[in-house]
Amino acid sequence: MSRTIAIAEEKRRPPTIQLPRIPTAICYKRPLEVRNHETNRIIFGDSDNYQILELIGRGRYSLVYNAFDSSRRDSCVVKKLLDEDTNRIKRELRYLSILKRGPNIIRARDVIRLDVVGEKFKYGVVFEKIRNVDFRILYRQFDALEIRYYLYQLLNALSYAHHQGIMHRDVKPENIVIDPDARNLRLIDWGFGALYLPGQAYFCGACTLAYRAPELLLGYRHYDYSMDMWSFACVAAGMMFRRDRFFEGVDERTQMQIIGRFLGRQMLDDYLQKYHIRSEAAQLVGQEDSMLDSQ
Structure with a gap:
């Protein structure tokens, strides 16, 4: 049985799929x-x-x-x-x-x-060949300007991929190569990538747990490019707060608990509402309301 947290079918299958802002028809236009x-x-x-x-x-x-x-x-x-x-x-x-x-x-x-x-x-x-420095060392050395510079480069890579209809699905520091001398960044390892097709159901276990978006943790299969942007935000937070993993649970349940404590109940509910995942989803990970109260 999958470790992904199960949600009642009526709660996770939206009546209509919310489409991303990026044009969605490009994959249909590609050759078969x-x-x-x-x-x-x-x-x-x-x-x-x-x-x-x-x-x-x-x-x-x-x-x-x-x-x-x-x-x-x-x-x-x-x-x-x-x-x-x-x-x-x-x-x-x-x-x-x-x-x-x-x-x-x-x-x-x-x-x-x-x-x-x-x-x-x-x-x-x-x-x-791109020279690479271990992110555990490099990120702790960045000043605010360098953080903005490299995050902008990472956004460039993701924007291009998304406009080509491709989700990376495993954005994390280990897949970001940075040469600080040449000031170059490369997004690598596209083995988990997927073409985005509106309405298609995808594997929820994609992406390393610490960088996996809440909708995937809760079993939502109709996700889109925005899953990469959650991962991007986790990378950005790790850089800014000098932490190897900003959210780090041992499984889907604890990962959602950590995210819930950080966001607070209302913000988490607002986030999940976009995917038609009801607020009761929070209880499915074994949380009490007090754990999701805003800090």
Whole structure:
């Protein structure tokens, strides 16, 4: 059974879907192959052009390496995808292709085959190399001007993606690469991305828990680009208040409790009303009214 907090169907399914302010028809206008990722054909580059160096990062579905591109004679990064779901891989590659000209979005250079054994192999995505400083160190060094500067760059990336019809769905410091010397920011890791189609029901477990919007925590599946903006606000608050995680619960229930204490009952009710989630939703996470009173 999903850990996502269940809400009675009549409470979470809105009679009408509230559409975002960004134009919503762009995804319908895209060619069918963009929406049906299984039909996409991947053109592979020459893996001999790349020398894989040291491991610099790992995630649930990938390993990330420093590498050297002999054809360009410069450094790059290679992300080895461990996922066995070919359609999910094709989806990420398609989004990277759509977003390749976007500001402050990581640029994919090439796709190569790695660990080839017969007809089996791992996908490797070659990215531009951006120096990165651990956010746990970097954010604590920012002054007010630097915070505004980098948040503006992050908004540029999200605005471009949203106007292309793509939700990132995992905005968090680990997916934001910042080179403070070059004053560059890149939004990376589009593996959880999704095309926004009005009225479509999406997976509520998207996005890391500490950055997940209340409507997702409460099982609302018809969300839109605004889920990324909640995550953006959590990142911004972490920068401004010098905290690694501004809201940090251990599960959906405690996450909602922490958010509720911070926002106060009335503000939380006003927020949830946009999604036609009734105020009784607060009780579904085991809270008493006093816990949601304004501070």
